Amino acid sequence: MDEPVASPCRNICRLSTEGTLCEGCGRTLDEIGRWQAAEEAERREIARAAAARLASFRPGR
Template sequence: MDTPVASPCRNICRVSADGALCEGCGRTLDEIGRWQTAEETERRAIVTAAAARLAQLRRAR
């Protein structure tokens, strides 16, 4: 059995200026809303995509 995927929330809940994502965890608002009911495979995909968004956000600054 796989280890459950932990929420990427870092308690830095700040929505980007364009309203597209949380600047703390990198998730979209839709992903945050789906998190509680998401299957583990979807959670893994969300965490991977969120990390990529955060890296892109850091490079843009």
């Protein structure tokens, strides 16, 4: 059995200039809102997508 997916939250809760992305974890507001109720498969996908976004995120763009 797979390990539970840990929240990508880094306690740096700051929205991007556009107000659509958390600069701390890379999740969208929708993903943050869905996290608690999400199944593990969805959490894995959210965490993967958030990490990819965060890796390419440049503040102020």
